Amino acid sequence: MEQEVKFSDGDFKHEFAEMSSEAVMFPKYREKYIEQTQKYIVRALEAKKISCRIDLEKRVIDVMTNRSTRDPFIFIKAVNFVKLVGRGVGIEEAMKVLEDEYFCEVIDIKKMVSSDKVFEKRRDRLVGPKEMTLKAIQILTRCYVLVHGKTVSIIGGFRGVEEAKKIVVDCMNNIHPMYQIKRLVEKRKMESDETKENEDWSRFLPQVKKSSKKSKKKKVVGRPTGNMPEDAAKRKEDIEMETGEYFVRDESSSKEKEEAEERRIRRKERKMKDMEKYLAPDE
Known part of the structure; x- marks a missing residue:
């Protein structure tokens, strides 16, 4: 196994050719906390040879490299440190990010x-x-x-x-x-x-299975395929003609009409006879 190479400032004698800087904004509710801990933030960054400027009015923290900075990656860590403080992380926990x-x-x-x-x-x-x-x-x-x-x-x-x-x-x-x-x-x-150092652990680990209930889709019954069009729905008269009710109904209705006409004539005759009682006799 290869030995881990650790960074040392002595490995770099000259300063960076270009200076790097980034402005990190923080929300208003963190303004009071940053105001109380700003000296600790500055000290933590200065210990890593990073410059810092805090503007509480604009709620901006400027992180910059300087002539003493030798570690190129520490600038990224310093920006992350400031972002964590702005996100609500305590300064004690956020300072750990500055370590390798x-x-x-x-x-x-x-x-x-x-x-x-x-x-x-x-x-x-x-x-x-x-x-x-x-x-x-x-x-x-x-x-x-x-x-x-x-x-x-x-x-x-x-x-x-x-x-x-x-x-x-x-x-x-x-x-x-x-x-x-x-x-x-x-x-x-x-x-x-x-004993299980060189074994495949996948068979011992519980597998994650995402289950979701699927709703049953209603089966749509379509028209049977074919060249001929579907038969039109039968009318009520067609059904009565097939069963014979249509013709019986016509015969019965005609008989009812004849009987009703006879009853009307008889009723008229009775009325005429009743009216004759009130007529004056011929002289």
């Missing part, structure tokens, strides 16, 4: 979901009841994880940051954090077991 063994990741979880209701539900799932899920993630990944507003900040070793990031991204994609937590627990057990 620590890395960070700031994840914007709001962009991963479509609605505010889903965002709040999955963010609460990531934190867990009484922050138990978040504490389990921090213990297993050996990272500092902060869920603040619309972002998640992670600080730790490279491997731990990648593991914690996967849990966060999967949670926002509707995979419960407990699945990855169970896998990490099994991994830690495998790491402590020397």
